[in-house]
Amino acid sequence: MNRGRKILLLGLVVGLATHFVSYTVRRTYDPSSLDGQLAWMKSELQLSDAQFARIRELHEASSPRLRALASRVAQMQAEFVAFENTRRQSDRVDFIEFAHFVETRRAISRECLDSTRQLVLESASQMTPAQRAHYLGIVAPASPEARAVVR
Amino acid sequence: MNPSPDPLDPLLDRWRHTEAETPSLAPEVWRRIGVEERKKGALASFWEDLDMWLSRPPFAALFVACCALLGLFLAEVRVNRHERQQSALLAKSYLQLIDPLLKEDVVAKTP
Numbered sequence: 001m002n003r004g005r006k007i008l009l010l011g012l013v014v015g016l017a018t019h020f021v022s023y024t025v026r027r028t029y030d031p032s033s034l035d036g037q038l039a040w041m042k043s044e045l046q047l048s049d050a051q052f053a054r055i056r057e058l059h060e061a062s063s064p065r066l067r068a069l070a071s072r073v074a075q076m077q078a079e080f081v082a083f084e085n086t087r088r089q090s091d092r093v094d095f096i097e098f099a100h101f102v103e104t105r106r107a108i109s110r111e112c113l114d115s116t117r118q119l120v121l122e123s124a125s126q127m128t129p130a131q132r133a134h135y136l137g138i139v140a141p142a143s144p145e146a147r148a149v150v151r
Numbered sequence: 152m153n154p155s156p157d158p159l160d161p162l163l164d165r166w167r168h169t170e171a172e173t174p175s176l177a178p179e180v181w182r183r184i185g186v187e188e189r190k191k192g193a194l195a196s197f198w199e200d201l202d203m204w205l206s207r208p209p210f211a212a213l214f215v216a217c218c219a220l221l222g223l224f225l226a227e228v229r230v231n232r233h234e235r236q237q238s239a240l241l242a243k244s245y246l247q248l249i250d251p252l253l254k255e256d257v258v259a260k261t262p
Contacts, residue, residue: 002206003205005202008201008214011218015218018222019222019223022223022226022227023229023230026230028233029237031243036241037248040237041245066248113252115251138242138246
């Protein structure tokens with residue numbers, strides 16, 4: 001192989017190596033963990049270290065409550081499925097039980113909305129106006145307040 | 152008694168009626184041969200030129216540096232595309248974290 005072709009091959013190898021090394025060393029965030037989500041938020045909203053620390057604190061404080069609520073919501077969902085199956089099989093509806101279920105469900109929904117609202121507003125209060133606008137745009141599907149602000 | 156017709160007769164009849172080859176056939180063949188040779192020559196010339204340029208150290212270094220930059224650029228494009236997809240996923244996960252009602256689309260399913 002003459003020298004020109006060796007250089008051609010070298011260029012190809014260097015280009016590919018640069019590409020793959022550069023692609024693989026980039027930092028990625030774990031979407032399934034709170035740490036990954038908060039790290040992403042820090043980068044996405046360009047939060048300072050102090051803002052990040054405060055927002056992390058807020059999220060960590062509300063995390064157990066939100067998890068408990070998520071568990072109750074899942075439990076209500078399972079109860080609803082069981083209720084619906086009974087209705088289909090026996091063609092019988094216990095209206096008192098159903099009314100009780102709906103009432104409990106509404107109470108949990110209210111509690112969820114309050115918790116979400118509180119976390120969103122407290123987090124947003126730590127941000128600059130530009131960061132807040134971006135953050136509220138992200139959380140708009142979850143928070144009625146954010147939807148109102150974004151509109 | 153008539154002999155049975157020979158199957159070659161129709162073909163021989165057709166051959167008799169074949170027109171003479173066009174007088175321009177030979178020049179056309181040579182023209183095509185010439186075009187093919189020029190193509191091969193152009194390819195050989197391209198490789199020779201490339202070898203000549205890449206044999207010079209400054210051009211070789213420039214070529215390798217350009218390859219590295221191209222690799223970086225393409226990696227950047229891929230990373231940007233990946234980050235856009237990941238941002239959407241992270242935003243969705245975050246929403247599910249802060250709003251338990253968004254989990255598994257329970258709002259739409261229950262009363």
